[in-house]
Amino acid sequence: xxxxxxxxxxxxxxxxxxxxxxxxxxxxxxxxxxxxxxxxxxxxxxxxxxxxxxxxxxxxxxxxxxxxxxxxxxxxxxxxxxxxxxxxxxxxxxxxxxxxxxxxxxxxxxxxxxxxxxxxxxxxxxxxxxxxxxxxxxx
Numbered sequence: 805x806x807x808x809x810x811x812x813x814x815x816x817x818x819x820x821x822x823x824x825x826x827x828x829x830x831x832x833x834x835x836x837x838x839x840x841x842x843x844x845x846x847x848x849x850x851x852x853x854x855x856x857x858x859x860x861x862x863x864x865x866x867x868x869x870x871x872x873x874x875x876x877x878x879x880x881x882x883x884x885x886x887x888x889x890x891x892x893x894x895x896x897x898x899x900x901x902x903x904x905x906x907x908x909x910x911x912x913x914x915x916x917x918x919x920x921x922x923x924x925x926x927x928x929x930x931x932x933x934x935x936x937x938x939x940x941x942x943x
Contacts, residue, residue, distance in 0.1 A: 808836030808940040811848075816930030819877070819895075822864045823925045825854075825936065829908075830915055832938040839913045841942015845923055846905030849934045851895035853902035853926035856917075871898045871928075895928035902926050910942055 810832045812825060829845055847854045857863065875897035880886045883893030906923060909916040915923075925936055 805841075805941060805943060806836070806838055808832065808838060808938075810835070810938045812925075812936040812938060813933060814852075814925055814927065814936065815933045816927040819928070819930050820868060820871075820898075821925075821927040821930055822867065823927070824859050824922050825925045826859075826915070826922045829923050829938055833910055833913065833915060833940055836940045837913075838910055838940050838942040841910045841940060843908045843910050843915060844905060844937070844939045845908070846937050847899070847925065847934070848937050851892050851899055851927075851929035852934055852936075853899045853924075853928070854905050854936060855902050855924055855926060856906050856908070856921050857924065858920040859922040859924075860920075867902075867926075871901065874898070874901060892929040898926070898928040910940065 812828050814823060833843055845854050875894040877894045880891045885893035
């Protein structure tokens with residue numbers, strides 16, 4: 805069995821962002837030369853997420869509004885975590901809802917998706933450099 809590891813780096817200019825990273829992950833699969841296996845993609849920061857869903861602007865807007873209702877950023881004083889001097893407690897909660905990672909099958913050297921599936925990086929406390937791990941194992 806072979807393995808391949810790559811890091812993708814992001815620096816979202818806004819607090820929250822939803823970035824389609826499917827092409828970048830497929831490029832890592834291509835680079836790996838692995839034809840059959842599994843591809844793990846995970847956010848390496850506790851205020852960011854990796855998830856799979858449709859790349860449709862209305863849905864991305866709905867996610868953002870829904871998450872902000874579940875865990876609003878303001879007022880920052882509503883969260884004990886922010887008593888430490890930070891202001892990102894909501895980002896930790898949003899990440900918990902959206903998930904840390906995804907695993908996608910690799911078949912014939914391609915990410916093996918269902919209809920409309922795409923991989924996204926969800927940023928909930930942006931404006932700084934963060935990374936995503938892509939780990940591919942197989943033959």
